[in-house]
Amino acid sequence: MPVKLTAPDALSLLPVNGVNLGFAQAHVRKPNRKDLLVMTLAEGSHVAGVFTQNSFCAAPVILCKDYLARQSQIRALLVNTGCANAGTGEDGLNRAKLTCAALAELLHIQSNQVLPFSTGVILEPLPVEKVIAGMPAAIENLQKDNWLNAAEAIMTTDIVAKGTSRQIQLSGKTVTITGISKGSGMIHPNMATMLGYIATDAVVSKVALEAIIQYAVNKSFNCITVDGDTSTNDSLIMVATNLAGNTEITEADITKASRDFIILRDALTDVAIELAQAIVRDGEGATKFMTITVEGGKDTAECRKVAYAIAHSPLIKTAFFASDPNLGRILAAIGYAGVENLDVDNLDLYLGDVLVAEKGGRAVSYKEEQGAAIMAESDILVRVVLNRGNEDVTIWTCDFSYDYVKINADYRS
Numbered sequence: 350m351p352v353k354l355t356a357p358d359a360l361s362l363l364p365v366n367g368v369n370l371g372f373a374q375a376h377v378r379k380p381n382r383k384d385l386l387v388m389t390l391a392e393g394s395h396v397a398g399v400f401t402q403n404s405f406c407a408a409p410v411i412l413c414k415d416y417l418a419r420q421s422q423i424r425a426l427l428v429n430t431g432c433a434n435a436g437t438g439e440d441g442l443n444r445a446k447l448t449c450a451a452l453a454e455l456l457h458i459q460s461n462q463v464l465p466f467s468t469g470v471i472l473e474p475l476p477v478e479k480v481i482a483g484m485p486a487a488i489e490n491l492q493k494d495n496w497l498n499a500a501e502a503i504m505t506t507d508i509v510a511k512g513t514s515r516q517i518q519l520s521g522k523t524v525t526i527t528g529i530s531k532g533s534g535m536i537h538p539n540m541a542t543m544l545g546y547i548a549t550d551a552v553v554s555k556v557a558l559e560a561i562i563q564y565a566v567n568k569s570f571n572c573i574t575v576d577g578d579t580s581t582n583d584s585l586i587m588v589a590t591n592l593a594g595n596t597e598i599t600e601a602d603i604t605k606a607s608r609d610f611i612i613l614r615d616a617l618t619d620v621a622i623e624l625a626q627a628i629v630r631d632g633e634g635a636t637k638f639m640t641i642t643v644e645g646g647k648d649t650a651e652c653r654k655v656a657y658a659i660a661h662s663p664l665i666k667t668a669f670f671a672s673d674p675n676l677g678r679i680l681a682a683i684g685y686a687g688v689e690n691l692d693v694d695n696l697d698l699y700l701g702d703v704l705v706a707e708k709g710g711r712a713v714s715y716k717e718e719q720g721a722a723i724m725a726e727s728d729i730l731v732r733v734v735l736n737r738g739n740e741d742v743t744i745w746t747c748d749f750s751y752d753y754v755k756i757n758a759d760y761r762s
Contacts, residue, residue: 355486357497359496362527365588365590367391368491369389370388371490372487373385373490375429375483375488377432383504385487386503387427388425391592394424394590395703396464397586398562398584399562399680407581408435416463418551422462423465424458427448427464428465428468428502430504433470435472440514441474445535448465448475452484455484466584466709467582482512502739505531511530512530514528517616519595520595520609526547529624530544530624530625530628543628544584545570547617547621547702549666550589550592550616551612552593552598554598557599558589560616568618572743574626575628576743579700632747634750637724637748638745639746641744641745643743644739645696645737645740645741655683660684662678662742670749672721674723674724676698679698680698680706692736692737693709695730695736697736698732700719703720
């Protein structure tokens with residue numbers, strides 16, 4: 350089961366003015382499950398996106414990048430689960446285009462105003478007929494308060510739906526933010542298989558929205574890992590419908606770091622962090638949620654090397670699953686992380702608030718029962734202090750259990 354994570358209550362996911370969501374059972378891969386999502390956006394909305402850096406990126410990712418680069422006035426998002434439409438070449442692109450054209454015709458918009466997204470099995474052709482056949486049902490139930498159904502419609506191996514909302518005040522107006530995400534395995538930056546959709550009714554220019562999404566993703570989805578596998582389909586989309594009535598946040602607000610810009614940026618980032626952490630808490634077979642903090646680095650790059658060396662080690666992840674304080678494995682990971690001229694005699698390792706290692710070896714004060722007690726908890730902090738600078742990095746990961754192997758061994762069944 351997920352680590353201290355439950356599905357959100359439908360009423361807690363607040364409607365965003367200008368966004369409507371509809372879902373359908375299109376039977377893309379499995380019968381009788383929500384597997385198709387249509388999201389429509391008010392005219393005048395701004396859309397920004399960040400996508401996987403995997404060279405084998407999926408056909409819908411290629412189209413999304415193209416349509417956004419053309420500065421198309423995006424009016425709809427189309428998401429299917431069950432088939433990733435990745436590793437499908439020119440045929441995959443053509444199939445994705447067909448789905449965009451079909452939805453555009455039904456919504457009376459242009460095909461390049463539809464952004465397509467797919468998630469599921471790689472190297473299989475997208476069943477276009479099933480996707481298109483499901484569109485009328487999704488359009489028929491378009492509603493502003495369908496966020497929980499939308500979160501359920503984008504799930505694959507997820508156990509629970511993921512979503513959250515915020516409301517803030519900008520220039521005297523109430524602004525709403527709601528986001529959903531999916532992901533459980535094949536999670537690793539850049540980005541970390543995940544899809545994320547965050548919408549706000551704030552009035553914000555496209556330039557400012559693009560600056561915010563870059564800031565937010567580097568604080569959230571680029572700080573999580575389940576298994577070190579970067580998906581072919583990772584996509585994070587941020588939408589601003591510009592209907593809240595606040596004074597527009599523009600490029601000038603970025604330059605002067607205006608109060609409203611900071612408030613909106615930080616609220617959107619908080620939503621992204623919560624959605625990203627939910628993905629790790631729902632990591633395939635996860636029983637532990639681990640926060641890895643590396644402090645005192647010369648730069649963030651070396652802090653990240655250490656953090657990910659710890660987070661990716663199967664030996665460490667399985668030890669945490671077993672609640673086994675075999676903490677020498679963490680020292681070994683720090684040592685092979687690739688930090689140049691690392692003085693191992695000068696670093697400190699903490700598990701929770703307990704000093705485990707110092708001066709190149711086991712801390713004199715450390716007792717194994719302390720480590721065992723902390724590792725028996727579901728939320729665990731691993732803190733490394735390099736003592737060679739002022740930079741720090743925090744990432745989130747989970748353990749490896751028997752179920753991780755079972756889920757991925759049976760994924761196509």
